[in-house]
Amino acid sequence: MRRAQINYARPGSLPEQIMALWTIFLLGTLWHTQLALIPLSHHLSLTELQPDAALQISTVVGFMLVFLSLPMIAMIAAAFSTSRGFRTVHLGLTLAYSLFNLLHLVLDIRMAVPAEQLILMGCLFLIGLLLNGVAYR
Numbered sequence: 001m002r003r004a005q006i007n008y009a010r011p012g013s014l015p016e017q018i019m020a021l022w023t024i025f026l027l028g029t030l031w032h033t034q035l036a037l038i039p040l041s042h043h044l045s046l047t048e049l050q051p052d053a054a055l056q057i058s059t060v061v062g063f064m065l066v067f068l069s070l071p072m073i074a075m076i077a078a079a080f081s082t083s084r085g086f087r088t089v090h091l092g093l094t095l096a097y098s099l100f101n102l103l104h105l106v107l108d109i110r111m112a113v114p115a116e117q118l119i120l121m122g123c124l125f126l127i128g129l130l131l132n133g134v135a136y137r
Contacts, residue, residue: 014137018078018090021131022071025097028124029068032117071097091135098128 105121
């Protein structure tokens with residue numbers, strides 16, 4: 001009698017791994033943002049409006065645009081480039097994002113944000129560390 005064989009998926013190439021991790025990171029970041037906005041659907045205020053609220057909001061939106069665009073650019077570059085220069089820049093980018101995520105996690109802990117936000121930021125930080133390891137190879 002013949003044994004059934006289990007065919008395990010072959011690990012992806014380095015660019016595939018990088019793109020998969022950045023995709024997961026972006027989805028996690030978007031989920032993190034969505035969780036923060038849920039009170040709006042219940043007609044609850046997120047912040048008290050102040051005279052300079054529009055400037056603060058536009059600054060945050062601008063930062064988020066850059067923060068979310070860089071991983072997309074990194075994914076495209078990973079799909080088309082295997083150069084040493086790209087890999088060095090990419091490693092620096094992953095390290096910067098890990099630092100930002102760690103700072104964000106620490107600030108969230110100090111501000112006593114809801115537990116689901118802390119758990120998600122912790123997961124994003126761990127995914128970032130994994131991305132650092134893959135980028136370093």
